[in-house]
Amino acid sequence: MNDLLFHGLLTATFVVAGMVKGVTGMGLPTVAMGLLGMVMPPAMAASLLVMPSLVTNVWQLFSGGAVAGLVRRLWPMLVAIVFGTVGGSALLVYIDPAWSGLALGSALVVYALYALWAPALSVPRGTEPWLSPAVGLVTGLVTGATGVFVVPAVPYLGALGLPKNELVQALGLSFTVSTLALAAGLLLNDVFRVHQLGLSALSVLPALAGMWLGTRIRARISPRRFRQCFLLFLVVLGLELAARPFF
Template identity: 65%
Template sequence: MHTPTIGLIVLLFATFLGAGVVKGVTGMGLPTVATGLLGVVMSPLTAAAILIIPSFVTNVWQILVGPDKFRLMRRLWLMMLCIVISTVLGTRLLVVVDPVLSSRALGIALIAYAAYALFSPTVSIPKRLEPWFSPIVGVVSGVVTGATGVFVIPAVPYLQSIGLQKDELVQALGLSFTVSTIALAGGLLAHGAFRLDQLGVSVLSVIPALAGMWLGSIVRQRISPKTFRRCFLLILIVLGLELTLHLFS
């Protein structure tokens, strides 16, 4: 990544401010929105590297709010372990795959998640089946994260299906995203794809991300979360189509 220009700094600020607003309203979406928007103007590999610090900071904050973090860790440890292993291995795809293909893969992941969230029926997975589903979901989520930098498929639909209460679900999402972020950072470092200049930009991106979360918490009190979520998912589909059809140069 070259020395940031004024235009790039403005883009980063606007991207993470907007992504923070989405996370403040819905409890998720910062990495999805930020990676999708940045992926239009840079490779998913560079976007994933910039995402590391703001994603980590905002998700750790999300985990710490509430009393259920340790119980959730015990319940979801196998899924988290599989996410770590497969993300570190899958990150190799971000490094070696042609940016055109990885950009299209990112677009497809965004479309798949948004379409599922908009149109799928509610699914419930019995607790007795979690030991079987958790490692499978963890492995697939890690591969998708490693290949695209997006953490949501299929981790989010799975966590929504295992009967967690509202506050538990928010914490579980924060746990999953934090583990994915750490694993993604480890994978990028292991493959020599996380540079010092990217770290500086990543740190600076925390400021608009936190500001966006604060604004999102205000927005959440003024509009219907259901309406906001529907608009957010439709935007993801449009963004995914743009990435899928866009010839990265």
């Protein structure tokens, strides 16, 4: 792939991923990993999404005033995410890219199918002390192995009964910690290179442009309808990635 085509693909990917995040409040790393994973090893794709994911998630995290309370409530999950992600990142680096793609595709399908039907879940407050770190550890392992940090943290946070604005911030908090932990894991495994950091930083602008566009679209169409189309797209994309080792 020549440089012009590569940079065009990178820009288009992060515009689309940012647009999805602007409409739904999530999905930038999921879309970016899915699209980039079709043309490059998942470890390289994960390296490229570090900066745009971090910037957009920090923006989302500080969109309200509930940060301190959320950190106090969710810190066991966040700590477990760090350990799971750093430990699991070796899988993203060292296993065959085809099988890493299988893991990524499976994670996309599981997340999308859950979100399409979204059974109403509720987590009793008394179970959080033991359930929160367990969810964090599994999320971290999935993040480390696939570069996607939505399963099972997103369904879990949605089941805590948080007000809408606090839920958006909680997602931003979880995603920010996951992004930093993934970057640390890639650094420890000698995968996150300086030139990739530059490419990752260049991807911030198209990601922010996509977020701005997404917020404009959200004001004009039904977010629910857009979300359904997006999730169906993820199912198809995930199945394609998961099927690669068998063909």
